[in-house]
Amino acid sequence: xxxxxxxxxxxxGPTASGKSALGIALAQRFNGEIVSADSRQVYxxxxxxxxxxxxxxxxxxxxHLLDIANPQDIYTVSQFQHDAIDAxxxxxxRDRQPFLVGGSAHYIQAVVDNLDIPHVPxxxxxxxxxxxxxxxDLLAQLEKLDPQSAATIDRNNLRRVQRALEVCLVTGKPFSxxxxxxxxxxxxxxLGIQWPRDVLYKRIDIRIDxxxxxxxMREVKxxxxxxxxxxxxxxxxxEYRFVSRCLRGEFVSEAExxxxxxxxxxxxxxxxxxxxxxxxxxxxxxxxxxxxxxAETKVSTxxxxxx
Numbered sequence: 001x002x003x004x005x006x007x008x009x010x011x012x013g014p015t016a017s018g019k020s021a022l023g024i025a026l027a028q029r030f031n032g033e034i035v036s037a038d039s040r041q042v043y044x045x046x047x048x049x050x051x052x053x054x055x056x057x058x059x060x061x062x063x064h065l066l067d068i069a070n071p072q073d074i075y076t077v078s079q080f081q082h083d084a085i086d087a088x089x090x091x092x093x094r095d096r097q098p099f100l101v102g103g104s105a106h107y108i109q110a111v112v113d114n115l116d117i118p119h120v121p122x123x124x125x126x127x128x129x130x131x132x133x134x135x136x137d138l139l140a141q142l143e144k145l146d147p148q149s150a151a152t153i154d155r156n157n158l159r160r161v162q163r164a165l166e167v168c169l170v171t172g173k174p175f176s177x178x179x180x181x182x183x184x185x186x187x188x189x190x191l192g193i194q195w196p197r198d199v200l201y202k203r204i205d206i207r208i209d210x211x212x213x214x215x216x217m218r219e220v221k222x223x224x225x226x227x228x229x230x231x232x233x234x235x236x237x238x239e240y241r242f243v244s245r246c247l248r249g250e251f252v253s254e255a256e257x258x259x260x261x262x263x264x265x266x267x268x269x270x271x272x273x274x275x276x277x278x279x280x281x282x283x284x285x286x287x288x289x290x291x292x293x294x295a296e297t298k299v300s301t302x303x304x305x306x307x
Contacts (some may be wrong), residue, residue: 007093008186009100009299012037012108012276013193014269020285021051022193023101024061025292026299033062033091033223035084037102038239039110042080043071045226049239050221062093071228071236074159078117080247081110085185097303105275112190114182118175120167130162138165146174152275157235162196189302191295193278195287199270208239212258217243238264 009032011023022296023034025167036042040050052061064087069075084100088111091098099274100111107114130138143150153160164175195203220233220243233244238261246257276282285294 005184005187006088007097007267007303008088008112008188009097009099010097010108010112010188010190011295011300012103012105012190012282013191013264014200014272014276015103016051016200016269017193017195019103019193020051021293022295023099024053027061027097027099027296029060029296030097030299030303032097032099033064033089033094034101035064035082035087035109035173036066037084037100037104037161038102039075039080039107042069042075042104043065043236044069045223046219046236046240048216049068049237049243051211059116071223072234077106077110077115077203078119080107080242081117084111084298086307088186102271103272105272110185112198113189113192116182117288118167118171120170120227123170126169129160130165135161138162139163142168142264145169149175154235156241158231159235188281189299190279190282191298192282192284193244193287194284195290199288201266204269208258208262208265211239212254217246217254220244220247238268268292
């Protein structure tokens with residue numbers, strides 16, 4: 001390990017792989033604190049649909065970057081990068097070990113690789129023009145101007161598509177080409193949790209059923225009652241998107257919505273894994289076989305090895 005850089009342990013993996021529980025266990029073992037790397041857990045009032053760690057779990061280990069934004073507001077990758085680095089440096093200043101835990105690949109990359117994210121200020125006139133166009137039309141243009149961003153972006157997130165196009169049109173360069181890397185701030189260990197695909201799908205299905213029992217429909221209704229619009233819920237990930245559509249009568253029944261949500265989540269996980277598999281630095285841990293013990297060994301070796 002580079003002794004000139006502080007150590008950062010990253011726990012990542014697909015939806016329902018067990019990241020939160022493993023992060024807590026490792027943070028307890030290694031005097032750590034957790035920085036959440038989840039693009040939706042930053043929002044207040046979005047607990048069940050994001051599988052946010054409970055207050056009891058948060059009491060076991062200090063957690064950072066949970067419940068820091070209103071869901072009506074847009075919390076950007078650039079904001080996350082700034083806030084996460086501040087949180088990590090604060091943990092290090094307390095002589096504790098930072099753990100970055102989550103499944104939002106771009107958020108993780110922004111910190112680990114210290115991405116140089118383009119800071120193009122919003123262009124009101126251009127944005128108004130983009131907002132007047134359909135999502136299909138915007139995606140078609142993005143595919144021409146920046147195929148890489150079009151392939152990796154959340155294609156249902158209108159605001160992200162608009163923003164990627166905005167940066168392309170203002171700078172004259174693909175958005176994906178402008179996210180360069182500066183020198184890394186930390187020496188990072190990336191641990192990924194893997195499961196056999198069929199087992200992971202079963203875990204996803206069980207968790208979705210659990211979320212419904214816990215009150216996912218009620219949570220979405222409360223968000224709507226608080227002023228959040230259906231258009232914003234469409235941008236908040238599959239759980240909120242599907243429940244919002246169910247409440248608008250787009251499914252025959254709640255049971256149909258749940259089944260369609262499960263299939264959509266399986267598809268999302270395939271894309272997540274495809275993204276993660278491109279990063280050869282990730283050390284994969286078998287979720288079925290002594291996961292916690294294997295992770296402990298890897299973290300201990302990383303933190304205490306000599307150069």
